[in-house]
Structures are given as structure tokens and as C-alpha cells.
Amino acid sequence: MTRMARRLVHLVDDDPGVRTALASMLATWDFDVAAHESAEAFLDALAAGASGCVVADVRMPGMGGLELQRELARRGATLPVILITGHGDVPMAVAAIKAGAQDFIEKPVDDDALAAAIRRALAIAEEAEGAKAAREALRQRHARLTAREAQVMGLVVAGHSNASIAAQLGLSQRTVEHYRAQVMMKMEAPSLAALVKLAAALGE
Amino acid sequence: MAVATSRDARTGLPDWAWGILVMVGIVLLSRLSDIASFTGLPIKPWKPGAGFAFGMLLVRGLHLLPWVLLGQASAVLAASLAADLPPDWGASIAAGFSASLGLGIAADYLRRRTRVDLALSRLGDVLRLLVVAIALAPAISALEVLAFVSIGPLREAEAQVGFLRLCIGNLIGMAVVTPIVLRLHAPGLSRLRAVGGVAVLEIAALCGALLVLAWYIFGIKETDEFKLFDLLFLPMVAFAVRYGLDGALAGLALTQVAMMGWLRWQDFPAAGVVELQTLFFILSATCIFVGIVVDERERAGAALRANEKLLREQDAQLARVMRLDAIGEMASTLSHEITQPLTAVRAHLRAALRRLEAGATGIDAATTDLRHGVTQVDLAAGIIRRLREFLGRGEPHREAIDPLALVRDALALAAPDAERGGVRVVLHAPALLPAVLADRIQMQQVLLNLLRNAVEASRAGDGARLVSVGLRASDGEAIEVSVHDDGPGIAEEIRPRLFAAFATTRPHGLGLGLAISRTIVEAHGGRIWLERPGPDGTEFRFTLPLARPA
DSSP states (O other), X not given: OOHHHHTEEEEEOSOHHHHHHHXXXXXXXXXXXXXXXXXXXXXXXXXXXXXXXXXXXXXXXXXXXXXXXXXXXXXXXXXXXXXXXXXXXXXXXXXXXXXXXXXXXXXXXXXXXXXXXXXXHHHHHHHHHHHHHHHHHHHHHHHTSOHHHHHHHHHHHTTOOHHHHHHHHTOOHHHHHHHHHHXXXXXXXXXXXXXXXXXXXXXX | OHHHHHHHHXXXXXXXXXXXXXXXXXXXXXXXXXXXXXXXXXXXXOOHHHHHHHHHHHHHOGGGHHHHHHHHHHHHHHHXXXXXXOOOHHHHHHXXXXXXXXXXXXHHHHHHTSOOOTTOOSHHHHHHHHHHHHHHHHHHHHHHHHHHHHHSSSOGGGHHHHHHHHHHHHHHIIIIIHHHHHHHHOTTOOTTSSOOHHHHHHHHHHHHHHHHHHIIIIIOTTSOHHHHGGGGHHHHHHHHHHHHHHHHHHHHHHXXXXXXXXXXXXXXXXXXXXXXXXXXXHHHHHHHHHHHHHHHHHHHHHHHHHHHHHHHHHHHHHHHHHHHHHHHHHHHHHHHHHHHHHHHHHHHHHHHHXXXXXXXXXHHHHHHHHHHHHHHHHHHHHHHHHHHHHHHTSSOOOEEEOHHHHHHHHHHHHHHHHHHTTOEEEEEOOSOOOOEEEOHHHHHHHHHHHHHHHHHHHHHSSSOOEEEEEEEEETTTEEEEEXXXXXXXXXXXXXXXXXXXXXXXXXXXXXOHHHHHHHHHHHTTOOEEEEEOSSSOEEEEEEEEBSSOO
């Protein structure tokens, strides 16, 4: 995770005047701005695993901000979306938040409010990315277990004693103890409680 | 029966009085129409009494039947008395019974079985009446002749001639007198329509022509009645064409009386009278049909004209609604169009500010931001200029207009709104005001806007819900219009921005009404202001320059 990527803002607005102005303004807040002239163009340019957040106008020809939000959710992209609306009425806000929008800002845009919203969105995105990375690392550790070790781990986490596991698997108690030690080492779990937590995280 | 009860309420006559009227009417008509009759018997080719009785049975009901019987019997007695003969009670009762039986059955059939409109408003109604008359006349006549022959006063050898005379007499009675009774009884229908000064002269001329012709045809022995009879069609058709069914009936009655008068004076032979009456039936049927067709065409024309008027009004209404809709739509578009450059300008200004605050390194970038900002401001100005052009639609069409008519039109348009809200709108204005120079449509927009605001404010308040509109001449150069409501007034914080665009207190208001009104009034060379802001109500006033200043 570079510092650059953490401050990346995808700006989507069809009005070139507004797009240029918002990009210039966001630059003074030390955000990295990628401007797009339409939701469709943004989606085309969107790479898998893209980071940052999206700032989009609600009212655009073709796909509007609300539809863009829905399309991103459909594609499983975790980018938080901030909507900019010229008609900031209650129904519009409710619809935007229900569709999963992170925030919405009324025109003419107050840059303090927009910057704060972007920072919140980026923090959430970062958190989500961090959690995703941690889960991935854990999965890799689990993948290193042999079939027997994985079997033993499952039974240990379910609360069985070594003697019970040995009886169930038709192994000697010593062999079970060996597998158990291997599991603790490969999963990097300092205690039984830690192992149980890891198993729960894996199951999510 | 509904007709009968409503009639009773109007005339206040009890049933027995109607009965006596019918009886006396039958006897009188029978005596007056005594021509070409058999000695001492009412067997004659002119029987208006039967038509009168039939008409009364139709409009007042069958309970008059005993009185018809009495009337017919009395007519027979009266005929023998007039001929100095002893009264034949048997013949009287038999003749009265047979005649009233036939008339009663026919009236009952017409009233119940056919959906005949007794006001004879359609061709079908007259057709039904005439068909029943044609079927009924021989039946009644046969019954009466049978009665006279069997009781005695009529010899068998005379039966056929008697039947023929009675038949044509009854037929004409029912074709002319019955429709007259029905039309006189018809509610709400104008008799001979509204007769104006010119029409009186015309009717007098037509009647004169008829009488002269009748005298020429029937009154002068040397002229042949049969050869000249057709001449009667001329004035009679004129009656029917000019005055419809009622005119035709009146003309027929006049002709019949004149013809019979001259024939009687001449001692015209009875057989000739029968033949002339046959011709007269043809004349009657023709004129009645022409009259009713004229009536129907006139009614259809009137309905069409009313329809066209309604359509024109609806068109005008629709155009106004669409214009108001267009303003709402435009306001929505406008708010988006203006917000865009405004957003850009704010962002550029903030960016420039932050860059300059950050130090000298940002000056170039800040300059670019400011330059972009200026471009965006110009863009916004262009949008506003286009709006002005749209609202102004170039040069408005100014003309001299009566300010009172202008205000009345606007009041009519606002009336449905006011009625829905239970708000009363009153107008105070002198009867005569000098004309103003204005674009009618634009001024309607201003007035309608002020009126709608006033109605809405009155509804919102707890006053008497009264909106008063005033019109007065102001200093000889302008007309001043005031619109006052008894609503809750206008909050102090809104007053300074009252005429600015998008200043609204209403949840669904666009805040454009007063702004557009001011634009329009000022473009006309007038001014608009808030005279009284409440809390005892709000009053807006505006002036319009006179077309010809004093």
C-alpha cells in the first residue's frame, strides 16, 4: 500500500467546467485525482483491485451517480462512493445512502466538507483493504497445512481432547500431539485461544 | 303521473275542475265546428273536440275518461237541441261511450307502450302520434256510427257516408288539435320562440297572406277550391320553416278556421267539405313534419355551437396551463444550469485561495484557477441572458386593453382555485377606467400569480378568507391594481428578498412568481411593491401606464 494509492480520488463528472475545477481544488488538498468524463468511461478504465474512492455527480447523461454506485456494488468493487447533487433533497439522500453511498455533498460544493468526506471514505477503504489482506495471509498459512494437520486443527478448535482426537482418527495420542504442534507453528498461533480466533476468521 | 302532479302544483286546479274543462271544451268545440253534419247528429268532417279530448287524456291521464264520455254524450245532445229535435239519450250515451273507449285505449297505448315524448321534441314522437291517429280514427268512427245506427237516429243507408265524414273529422282533430294541446302543455319550451319586433311583423304578414289566400280559394264562389288548394302550401311551409312545429300548428289552426268559416258562409256541399278535409290532412302532415325537422336542426345547431364554445374555452385553458408548466420546467432546468458554473467558480476560487495561502509557489496554478473561474462566471451570465430572452420572448405584443376586462379574466381563471379553498374574491373598481398599454398574456400571468398567492395566503390564515382586488386610476398616468388577502402576512426576514428569484416560503413553490411578475411589470414601465406586509393581511400593488396619458 503506497501513500499515493491511499489518497486516490476517482472524480466522475460530465461537466468539463465542474470537473476541471473540482480536480484543481482537490489537488490543493493533496489528493491524487483521476478525472473521468462519464460513469461508463470510469468503469472501462477501472482495473481489478483498484483502490481509493469515487466522487460522482448524481445527474449525468447516460449512467448517473446512483446507477454507478449500484454497478460498482454489483461488480463487487469495494470503492466507497461520494455523490454530488444539485438537488440535495431528502428523497435523493435516502436513495443514495440506501444504495450504499458513503456520503453525499450538495452543490455548490463546500471543499472542507468534501475533503472530510473523502478522508472518511479513504479511511474506510483502507480499513477494508487491510482486513482483506489479513484474511488473504491467513488463508495462505492455512493452505500450508497437510490434510491430516487440517483435520486435527478442525477437531482441536471444536474442543476435542487429544485422547478423543486419537480415538476418532485411529492414531496414537503422541502422533496427535505432533500434528497439533505443527498446526500451532504453521498457523503462527501462540495459544489455543488464538487458534480458535484464526479459525473463526477463516470461516468468515 | 309526475307530469300531472307538477301541473297541479302550477295551476292549482283539482281533477274535477280539469274534468269540467274537458267536458265543456268538447261541447263548445263540437258546436263551433258544426259544418256538413247530419241533421241533429255530430257526424261531420271537422271534429276538433275529439282531438282536444285525446290531447287532454294524454297529458292529464285516463282518470279524465268519464268526463270525456260526458262531454261526447253532451255534444250529441247539444246537436239535437240545436236542431230542435227531442234529445236521444240512448244515442248520446252510446256515442259518448264508444268515442271515449276508443280514445282511452289509444291514449293508454301511447303513454305506456311507446316511449313517446309528449312535448313532441323529436320526429319519432310526431310519427307515433300520427300513426296512432290514423289507426284510431276509423276505429272510433266505426264504433260511433255503429252506435247511432243500432240505437236509431242514423239510417243504415247513411252509415257509409257518415263513417267517412267522422273518420276524416277525427283524423284531422287528432293531427292538428292534439299536437296543439301537447305543445301548450309542454314545460319549458318556448312557444313560437322569443318573438321580437321584426318577427311580429313577419308573423302578421304571414297570417294576412293566409287569410287572403283562404278567402281567395274558399270565399269566392267563382274560384275552384280543389284546383287552388295547393296554394295554401306556400304560406304554411313558410310558417313551418320560420317557426318550427309551433308555427306550423298555429298556421294550421288558423287555416282550418278560415277555411271552414268561408265554406260554411258559402253553404259548401258536405261531400266537398269531406274531400277538402282530406286534402287538409295532407297539408297538416306535411307542415308538421317540416316544422319538426326545422326544430330538430335548430336544436342540433345550438348544441353544436355550445360544444364549439366549450372546446374553444378548454383550448385556451390548456394553453395557459401549459405556459405555467413550461415556466416550472424551465425553473428546474435553470436551477441545474446555474448551479453547474456556480459550483465550478466556487471550487476554482477556493483552490486559488488555498494555493496563494500556501505561498508564492502556487501563484501560476492560482492564476489558472482564477482564469477558469472568470470563464465560468461568463457562462452563468449567458444562461441568465438566455432566460431573459425566453421570458421576454422578444418584443411583447402591447395593445390598449380595458384594465377591468383584464382583471375580470384573471378572476375567472383563479375562481376554481379560490372555490376549492373556500376563499371569496371580491372586486372593487369604478365602472369606467381608461385603457392601459399591455401584453395581455403577460399581464394575465402577473395577475394570476398575485391572485394565487393571495388565495393560498388566505387559506393559510384564520381570517374570513377574503381576497379583495382593487382597481383605480393613479395620478392620471397609470392604473393601480391592488390584491389584498387576509392571510398571516409575510415574515420580516423574507421581505427584503421578496422579489428575488427562488425566494419562497412555500414547500412546493419555485420562488419565481414574484420575480417574473416584477420583470414583466417593469418591462411595461410600471412598478410592483408590497403595500402592507401583515399581520392583518398582505397587499401587493402594481401600476400599469395608460395607453393615452392624460
